[in-house]
Amino acid sequence: MKIKSKEIVLMIIISLVMMLATTTITFADPGPITPPDIPNENKYPLSPHMPSGPTYVLTGEEHTYWTMVEGYSTKETGEKQDEIYVKFCWGSIECSTLTWTEEDWIGPFNTSERIEVSHIWSEPGNKYICAYSIYNPEQDAEYLKSSPYLEVFVTTELVADAGGPYEGKTQEAIEFVGQCSGGTPPYSYQWDLDNDGAYDDHSGRFASNIWHSPGSYVISLQVTDHIGDIASSTTEVVILKQGVTLLKIYKIFNEYPTFERLLNLFN
Numbered sequence: 001m002k003i004k005s006k007e008i009v010l011m012i013i014i015s016l017v018m019m020l021a022t023t024t025i026t027f028a029d030p031g032p033i034t035p036p037d038i039p040n041e042n043k044y045p046l047s048p049h050m051p052s053g054p055t056y057v058l059t060g061e062e063h064t065y066w067t068m069v070e071g072y073s074t075k076e077t078g079e080k081q082d083e084i085y086v087k088f089c090w091g092s093i094e095c096s097t098l099t100w101t102e103e104d105w106i107g108p109f110n111t112s113e114r115i116e117v118s119h120i121w122s123e124p125g126n127k128y129i130c131a132y133s134i135y136n137p138e139q140d141a142e143y144l145k146s147s148p149y150l151e152v153f154v155t156t157e158l159v160a161d162a163g164g165p166y167e168g169k170t171q172e173a174i175e176f177v178g179q180c181s182g183g184t185p186p187y188s189y190q191w192d193l194d195n196d197g198a199y200d201d202h203s204g205r206f207a208s209n210i211w212h213s214p215g216s217y218v219i220s221l222q223v224t225d226h227i228g229d230i231a232s233s234t235t236e237v238v239i240l241k242q243g244v245t246l247l248k249i250y251k252i253f254n255e256y257p258t259f260e261r262l263l264n265l266f267n
């Protein structure tokens with residue numbers, strides 16, 4: 001007689017059920033439950049987030065930076081702790097210049113609370129902001145945690161200088177040199193040489209132009225820095241007829257000529 005595979009499986013299941021019914025199953029006593037060890041790093045506060053805020057600022061301006069300590073950790077006693085004190089460091093060398101003082105701590109703050117502090121830099125340069133967290137400001141410094149640092153570029157206000165006043169003669173190229181200070185490099189230079197208010201006549205620090213009629217002209221330079229700050233500077237260009245020099249005019253008037261006298265001379 002041929003036994004079908006379904007019948008074989010059924011016989012095996014029935015045998016197993018009968019074996020379990022006649023067997024006494026015992027479980028091992030787990031004993032008292034041991035609480036998990038607190039990892040050593042959790043005996044200290046969590047590190048604050050990297051401070052957030054503007055990274056291109058001017059000297060003398062007040063700016064706000066903020067951080068938070070997310071989640072909670074556990075005190076050395078094993079007790080849950082969610083109030084934290086924070087200190088900001090406004091360093092110039094990657095926060096290694098932190099001077100340890102108990103007085104600068106602010107708080108207490110709750111976890112995940114936005115912690116804001118404002119600051120004014122008086123000197124330009126690359127600055128580094130760190131935030132430190134600690135449970136008790138009277139604790140020793142070894143119990144603090146620090147955030148990654150935020151690099152901030154502090155500059156003075158952007159100032160453009162078109163140079164001049166310039167002088168030259170008709171039909172010859174007059175060369176101009178622009179410069180600037182402060183702001184955030186790199187810079188772009190745009191010139192308005194026809195005084196129509198549009199800085200569309202030349203790009204770059206060095207420019208030149210030719211006038212065909214004597215007179216007094218106004219030219220302007222506009223400087224744009226890396227973060228889009230704009231500064232402008234205006235200067236004068238005195239164009240004389242060929243053969244006429246300011247020295248000759250000086251001799252005529254026996255003093256440096258005024259703008260009105262120059263116009264009279266040209267007319």
Ligand SMILES: [Ca+2]
Nearest residue numbers: 192196198200
């Ligand atoms: Ca123009």
